Amino acid sequence: MHIILGATGHVGSALAQALLERSEPVTVVTRDAHKAEALRTKGAHVVQADVFDTHALHRIFMGGHRVFVLNPPAAPSADTVAEEHRSLRAILSALEGCRLEKIVAESTYGAQPGEGLGDLGVLYDMEQALGAGPVPFSAIRAAYYMSNWDASLDTARKEGKVYSMFPSDFRLPMVAPHDLGQFAAKLMLGPAESSGPHHVEGPQRYSPGDVARAFSEALGKPVELVETPRAQLEQAFESLGFSSAAARSYAAMTRATLDQHYEPPVKPVRGEVPLRDYIVALVRKSSG
Template sequence: MHIILGATGHVGSALTQALLARNEPVTVVTRKASKAESLKTKGAHVVEVDVFDTTALHRVIEGGHRLFALNPPAPPSTDTVAEERKSLNAIVAALEGCKLEKIVCESTYGAQPGDGIGDLGVLYDMEQALRQTGAAPVSAIRAAYYMSNWDASLATAQKEGKVHSMYPPDFKLPMVAPHDLGEFAARLMLGAAEASGPHYVEGPERYSPGDVARAFAQALGRPVQVAVTPPEQWEQAFRSLGFSEAAAKSYVAMTRLTLESKEEPERPERGATSLEAYISALVRKSAT
């Protein structure tokens, strides 16, 4: 039995569907069972458990053989780093005494030790903490920037003819479609019960905000430009979106590190979905 944390998100859902398509038994863990109804219809066993309920989570994990660990993102209105460290600690506590065949965890490009740097620090700590539990061999996926992060730009591209970005129009980022991450995670989940990675996963090539704007322009059939937010306005921009002061500061630090410390893995795993194909599908879906 595969146990999937974060199964109702972009990547967890893609992974669950990839495993079900291979006729694998899957239990998905969610705080609200209603959000997993479509996965239940496809054959997944759904368990409603809050990640902070370590006793209940331990019981679920103990009933499986392989675990996909995704630390849930905290609401931006909170101190996201503090809250995500709490949920990470709860997952680690739930693993105490468990003996699994394998753990696959979802981390990120740029993961590194440090405080106040958002997911870069928290997910690095997750990689280390899961290995230290001794519950199972760990394989870490360091995922590129999710193409789904641009989903919210559809509205501004349609209404304003703009894609808002904190990166320069020509800054190339590793990006990846959640579907491709799910497929790669499925292969790891079904692979040898041994530690591996970190596995860097990105799309067929790297893309810039300018490429995003061009993809929206092509899909929408109208001009779309990049509107760049300068660094001195980053924190206020996050605050205007409802981020707490602490969250805004950590996201600013994470954005700056991404801009200044471009990661170049020697042999990244490459998904098949191009940015153009992803944006085109997003626009088509919004029209139905």
């Protein structure tokens, strides 16, 4: 049995569907069972549990052989680093004593030690903790999710604008959730041995300007890219409802990405979904 945390999110649901398509037994863990109804109809076993309920989570893990770990993102109105460390501790505690064959976990490009670096620091700590455990472990270091641009559809459609914390011409690795789900399924079904970290990105690198052009093409109207100046990152995040602590953390994470404060992968795993196809599908789905 494959146990999947975060199965109602973009990546977790893509993984669940990839495994179900291969007729694999899947248990999806979610705080809201209604959100997993589509997966239930496809054959998944749905269990409702809060990630902070360590005892319930431990019982669920005991019923599986392989586990996919996705530490849930904290609400931006909270101190995201503190909350994500708290959820990580709960997951690690729930995994203790479970006789699992393998753990696959979703991490991120640029994962590195350091305080106040958002996911970069939290997910590095996750990698270190799981890697030091007794269960074979594989980390997926995912590129910037193309789904992060989903929220831009509304402003692109209504204002003809896409807002970005990155400069228009800054090319960065991006990846579609579908490609991450497919690669995660490969690891979940692979040998019970440690490997990675595996860097996964799309067919090529893209810029925010490419995103605006993709929206323009998909919507059939001009769409411009509006950049946030580097010096105004904290203010920009706070204007979106982020707490002061979260704004500082996300701004630091953005600067680390801009300055490429990490060792780039020599041979990343390449997904198949181009940015243009992802944006076109997003627009079509919203109009359906």
